[in-house]
Amino acid sequence: MIGFLVDDATPEEIEAERATYGPIAQVLRELAQASIRTTVAPEVAAEAVAQLAAVRDLLNAEVGGASYGLKFSRQGIGRPWGNAVVGVRNPVAPPLDIVHEEDRVHSRFVLGPQYEGPPTFVHGGVASLILDQMLGEAAAARKRPGMTGTLTLRYLRPTPLGPLTAEASIDRVEGIKTFAIGHIADAEGVCVEAAGVFIVPKWARADGKGQPRFE
Amino acid sequence: MIGFLVDDATPEEIEAERATYGPIAQVLRELAQASIRTTVAPEVAAEAVAQLAAVRDLLNAEVGGASYGLKFSRQGIGRPWGNAVVGVRNPVAPPLDIVHEEDRVHSRFVLGPQYEGPPTFVHGGVASLILDQMLGEAAAARKRPGMTGTLTLRYLRPTPLGPLTAEASIDRVEGIKTFAIGHIADAEGVCVEAAGVFIVPKWARADGKGQPRFE
Numbered sequence: 001m002i003g004f005l006v007d008d009a010t011p012e013e014i015e016a017e018r019a020t021y022g023p024i025a026q027v028l029r030e031l032a033q034a035s036i037r038t039t040v041a042p043e044v045a046a047e048a049v050a051q052l053a054a055v056r057d058l059l060n061a062e063v064g065g066a067s068y069g070l071k072f073s074r075q076g077i078g079r080p081w082g083n084a085v086v087g088v089r090n091p092v093a094p095p096l097d098i099v100h101e102e103d104r105v106h107s108r109f110v111l112g113p114q115y116e117g118p119p120t121f122v123h124g125g126v127a128s129l130i131l132d133q134m135l136g137e138a139a140a141a142r143k144r145p146g147m148t149g150t151l152t153l154r155y156l157r158p159t160p161l162g163p164l165t166a167e168a169s170i171d172r173v174e175g176i177k178t179f180a181i182g183h184i185a186d187a188e189g190v191c192v193e194a195a196g197v198f199i200v201p202k203w204a205r206a207d208g209k210g211q212p213r214f215e
Numbered sequence: 216m217i218g219f220l221v222d223d224a225t226p227e228e229i230e231a232e233r234a235t236y237g238p239i240a241q242v243l244r245e246l247a248q249a250s251i252r253t254t255v256a257p258e259v260a261a262e263a264v265a266q267l268a269a270v271r272d273l274l275n276a277e278v279g280g281a282s283y284g285l286k287f288s289r290q291g292i293g294r295p296w297g298n299a300v301v302g303v304r305n306p307v308a309p310p311l312d313i314v315h316e317e318d319r320v321h322s323r324f325v326l327g328p329q330y331e332g333p334p335t336f337v338h339g340g341v342a343s344l345i346l347d348q349m350l351g352e353a354a355a356a357r358k359r360p361g362m363t364g365t366l367t368l369r370y371l372r373p374t375p376l377g378p379l380t381a382e383a384s385i386d387r388v389e390g391i392k393t394f395a396i397g398h399i400a401d402a403e404g405v406c407v408e409a410a411g412v413f414i415v416p417k418w419a420r421a422d423g424k425g426q427p428r429f430e
Contacts, residue, residue, distance in 0.1 A: 005334075020257045024250045027267040028243065032306045034274035035239045036283045036297045042235045044273060051270050052242040055263050059249035067328035067335055067376060068251045082251045082331050084338040091247045092307050092329040113282035114307040116297045117348075119220075120282055123299040124363040125347030132340030133332075148339040152367040161282060 005071045014077055021081075021089050024059070028091035032114040085133035096130065096166075098137050105138045106167040113161065122159040124192075127184050130166055131194035135180040138168035139198035146178055146198030159184055159191040168194070176200040220286045229292055236296075236304050239274070243306035247329040300348035311345065311381075313352050320353045321382040328376065337374040339407075342399050345381055346409035350395040353383035354413035361393055361413030374399055374406035383409075391415040 009017075031052075038045070068082025068089065081089040086096050094115075098107045117123030132151055139146040168182025178198045183190045224232070246267075253260070283297025283304065296304040301311050309330075313322045332338030347366055354361040383397025393413045398405045 016257075020260045021250070021253065023264045024253070024260060024267070025247075027264055027271060028246055028250055028306075031243055031246075031267060031271050031274070032240075034271050034278070035236070035243055035306055036302070036304050037278040037280070038236065038239070038274040039277045039279050040274060042231075044276075045235045045239060048270050048273055049238045049242055051266060051273075052239070052246060055266050055270075056242060056246050056249050058259060058263055058266075059246070059253040059255055061259075062254045063249070063252040064254050065252070067331045069331075069334035082328055084330050084332060084341050087251070087331075089251050090329050090331075091243075091250055113297055114305050115299050116282045116284075116302075116305075117299060118362070119284035123344070123347070124351070124366070125344030126299050128343035128347060128366060128368070129338070129340030132338070132343055136339070147333070147373065148368070148370045150367065150369050151339070151343060152365065153343075153363070154365050155363045158362065 005069055007071055009071070009077075009079075011077060014079065017079075018081075018088060025087075025089050025091045025093075025095075029094075029112075029114075032091060033112050036113050083133070085130060094130075096133065098134065100137070100141060103138065103141050104167065104169040105134060105141065106165065107134065108163070108165050110163050111161050116161060118158060120161060122161055122164075122184075124153070124155055127155070127159055127192045128153045128194070130184060131168070131182055131192065132196070134166050134168040134182045135194055135196040136198060138170055138182065139178040139180045139196070141170065142173070142178075144173075144178060144198075144200050147201050149177065149197040149199040151194060151196040154193045155191070156193065157191055160186055162186070164191075171195070176205065220284055222286055224286070224292075224294075226292060229294060232294075233296075233303060240302075240304050240306045240308075240310075244309075244327075244329075247306060248327050251328050298348075300345060309345075311348065313349065315352070315356060318353065318356050319382065319384040320349060320356065321380065322349065323378070323380050325378050326376050331376060333373060335376055337376055337379075337399075337406075339368070339370055342370070342374055342407045343368045343409070346383070346397055346399060346407065347411070349381050349383040349397045350409055350411040351413060353385055353397065354393040354395045354411070356385065357388070357393075359388075359393060359413075359415050362416050364392065364412040364414040366409060366411040369408045370406070371408065372406055375401055377401070379406075386410070391420065 087093040171179040302308040386394040
């Protein structure tokens with residue numbers, strides 16, 4: 001079963017966690033770019049590895065669970081902070097700041113060299129990673145938690161690294177299925193389109209027949 | 216146009232580059248996990264940020280291009296080392312070591328907490344990121360470079376974090392289109408299936424009508 005943890009964190013404690021650990025992930029994102037671009041001498045690279053290993057050990061001296069999971073406070077504040085797209089504590093995530101508006105979600109973000117596929121362009125799979133999250137959040141806008149059932153990407157032209165926008169919305173709802181659509185665009189227009197079907201998981205259906213218990 | 220850089224690197228120089236810079240990305244992957252899991256005190260976290268920023272500046276003292284791109288030696292040795300899935304110099308990449316066999320490619324890999332979506336499970340978009348790369352490499356097996364045209368993912372059940380396998384192969388070829396299929400599996404069986412259409416880009420067609428010049 002896929003669930004989440006409800007804890008006693010207050011809004012102040014949640015902001016303190018973000019302020020304490022968010023900057024670690026942020027500087028690690030900058031280091032990811034440096035790792036790809038650097039041309040320093042071998043002895044400098046070896047020194048960097050030694051220093052990074054020391055910080056790794058420092059942080060690993062006290063750790064929580066094997067993965068972050070999805071924690072909710074009793075006030076209902078969600079912290080998907082380990083999430084590979086939106087996780088503020090996850091250096092793999094850009095992270096996207098996704099704005100919710102009724103049945104539509106949108107985001108502005110910048111993708112650096114660590115998201116490269118073809119030279120100077122965003123990896124096609126990174127575009128799908130981002131759109132899976134965007135469509136999933138759009139599908140969840142009616143308080144229906146959804147697992148991705150199918151996702152189809154249509155690549156209209158290469159997506160350049162740099163500043164981009166993405167948006168997604170609900171196309172229609174049929175029983176336990178929510179159909180969502182979305183796209184990623186640069187300044188010239190749409191680069192990648194996506195359509196997905198998100199399924200309300202069994203644990204979130206009140207009667208096991210498709211009526212979500214969160215409405 | 217999407218192209219790649221041919222340089223004069225010898226096999227020895229290429230191995231030296233891997234040995235020099237690969238370990239930086241590897242320790243950054245371990246740091247990504249620590250960033251998500253750590254519970255150290257705020258003053259320890261602040262010290263970690265300061266030390267990481269110093270290493271970032273050390274590496275950024277000498278850098279190459281804005282992104283890694285795809286370099287080829289004159290001996291034809293490819294270095295997609297900035298690639299978001301297989302890049303040995305990219306901490307965002309697991310990285311996958313993809314084995315090529317005729318028209319089939321396969322890989323064994325382990326996904327840690329930085330690839331999480333639903334609690335304890337792989338982000339659906341990370342599965343699509345990996346399958347885009349796998350199917351693209353399968354499609355390219357006949358020396359036909361391909362850009363993703365469409366990619367469809369079917370999620371059969373949640374993919375657990377941990378040890379996984381993936382494979383992909385060519386289903387059929389029609390003119391400039393190569394149809395590839397693949398999946399990700401855990402010890403219990405297939406979790407995600409994918410089907411994709413890869414298009415030979417215009418620059419790789421000898422006559423602009425679909426005959427790739429690389430055959």
